[in-house]
Amino acid sequence: MTTQVFIDGAAGTTGLEIADRLAGRSEFSLIALSDAERKDAGARAEALNAADVAILCLPDDAAREAVSLIANDRTRVIDASTAFRVAPGWTYGFPEMVGRETVAQATRVSNPGCYPTGFLGLLVPLLRVGLLPADWPYTVNAVSGYSGGGKALIARFEDDTDIAFRAYGLGLGHKHIAEMQGHAGLKHAPIFSPAVVPAHRGMVVEVPVPIAAIPGAAAPDALRDALKAFYEGSPLVRVRDGVPDELLLRRSDAPRDGLDLYVFGSNDGSQARLVALLDNLGKGASGAAVQSLNLMSGLPETAGLRL
Ligand SMILES: NC(=O)C1=CN([C@@H]2O[C@H](COP(=O)(O)OP(=O)(O)OC[C@H]3O[C@@H](n4cnc5c(N)ncnc54)[C@H](OP(=O)(O)O)[C@@H]3O)[C@@H](O)[C@H]2O)C=CC1
Numbered sequence: 001m002t003t004q005v006f007i008d009g010a011a012g013t014t015g016l017e018i019a020d021r022l023a024g025r026s027e028f029s030l031i032a033l034s035d036a037e038r039k040d041a042g043a044r045a046e047a048l049n050a051a052d053v054a055i056l057c058l059p060d061d062a063a064r065e066a067v068s069l070i071a072n073d074r075t076r077v078i079d080a081s082t083a084f085r086v087a088p089g090w091t092y093g094f095p096e097m098v099g100r101e102t103v104a105q106a107t108r109v110s111n112p113g114c115y116p117t118g119f120l121g122l123l124v125p126l127l128r129v130g131l132l133p134a135d136w137p138y139t140v141n142a143v144s145g146y147s148g149g150g151k152a153l154i155a156r157f158e159d160d161t162d163i164a165f166r167a168y169g170l171g172l173g174h175k176h177i178a179e180m181q182g183h184a185g186l187k188h189a190p191i192f193s194p195a196v197v198p199a200h201r202g203m204v205v206e207v208p209v210p211i212a213a214i215p216g217a218a219a220p221d222a223l224r225d226a227l228k229a230f231y232e233g234s235p236l237v238r239v240r241d242g243v244p245d246e247l248l249l250r251r252s253d254a255p256r257d258g259l260d261l262y263v264f265g266s267n268d269g270s271q272a273r274l275v276a277l278l279d280n281l282g283k284g285a286s287g288a289a290v291q292s293l294n295l296m297s298g299l300p301e302t303a304g305l306r307l
């Protein structure tokens with residue numbers, strides 16, 4: 001029997017990429033609304049309640065509304081928005097971190113934010129084994145392709161091709177901070193410096209680690225080995241060796257659902273740069289949602305993904 005999937009917000013950036021990854025897959029059939037119906041609460045309620053799995057690719061308020069429109073115990077939810085990422089009763093859709101079986105059994109899954117995927121992917125394994133402390137005030141610097149801001153930011157960057165770099169989150173209150181602090185169990189909120197570059201997709205997330213100044217922090221090689229051990233066997237998360245001359249995002253980069261992690265260390269081991277490379281629309285959004293959908297449907301986690 002096929003799983004009935006309804007993508008609420010199917011005409012948006014994340015929704016379209018999810019539909020792309022589900023195209024041609026006989027395990028799923030998509031419930032589609034016409035352009036005239038897609039924002040109609042009645043039509044959405046009917047589709048939400050007909051679905052085995054509803055994937056919400058909506059702004060936060062519309063995602064909350066969608067959840068409130070579900071009036072049965074059967075429809076399971078994967079929400080791509082920020083609305084439920086630290087909410088009680090929701091499973092955080094990072095299977096490598098919370099466990100594949102936990103996601104497979106979940107009825108309410110919140111898909112991780114793109115930046116937190118890099119930050120938590122780097123830090124949580126190291127905090128869990130005590131190689132870095134939870135009471136250090138971490139910082140996180142990141143750049144994203146403009147598709148990370150959905151249709152509105154895509155339109156802005158495509159209209160104004162003169163923008164070379166856009167720093168934002170300058171009020172130090174970005175919506176991902178609670179998610180980063182909460183799921184890492186950090187004492188202090190991280191200082192987060194996000195920026196957008198004029199490329200459609202792609203993301204680099206970096207956590208600088210002044211090892212010599214952090215009580216109990218391990219050496220760079222030990223940090224890398226611990227990440228490797230944590231992600232051993234993961235088909236999507238790779239811990240890379242070596243020190244390339246540079247890390248590049250290219251405007252021509254194809255969609256991909258992997259997450260690449262690096263630990264760069266100074267010669268004397270006193271400093272490290274933890275770096276994550278991902279596609280904001282891949283493991284940072286649509287790829288992660290399909291990974292969870294696969295697990296919830298008893299399918300191989302990478303089915304339909306771009307490895
Ligand atoms: N883009 C990314 O890289 C990531 C996005 N996300 C999250 O995913 C969610 C979707 O983002 P994204 O796809 O980028 O955003 P988009 O703006 O590209 O798409 C959102 C879609 O939702 C539709 N929509 C808005 N309100 C309603 C409503 N009340 N009922 C039905 N449809 C509605 C919009 O309609 P219309 O087309 O008419 O505007 C649009 O098609 C957001 O919460 C975002 O924060 C998470 C991780 C990464």
Ligand SMILES: CC(=O)N[C@@H](CCC(=O)OP(=O)(O)O)C(=O)O
Pocket residue numbers: 080081082112113114115144145146147148149150153176194195196284
């Ligand atoms: C470039 C850009 O604008 N990025 C978005 C985050 C994208 C993402 O992860 O989405 P969620 O809103 O679902 O968390 C931002 O900073 O708000």
